[in-house]
Amino acid sequence: MAKQLVTLFWGFIYGEVIGYIGSALTGAxxxxxxxxxTAMVIGFILVNILNSFIQDPTADKH
Structure with a gap:
């Protein structure tokens, strides 16, 4: 759960920075x-998709 919250937090921060720079460069x-x-949602989706592809190799061994 903490991983998801950190992803949402940093997604929001990076979205603000990228949005500000992008709007300054384009005049929007x-x-x-x-x-x-928008950045929060995209980051949340990407992290969860990547997490499903990347598995811990020691998790299957008992």
Whole structure:
């Protein structure tokens, strides 16, 4: 559970930074909430997908 919360937190922070820089470079309007939430969702999905592909090799051995 903590891994998911950390992913959401840092996804929001990185979304804010990337959104701010991107809006400054393109001249678009900066929307903090939309940028942060979008990055949170994308990060959450990507981490869970990657976690399903990467398995601990010692977890199957008993």
């Amino acid at each position: 309007t900066f929307s903090p909430l939309a940028d942060g939430l």
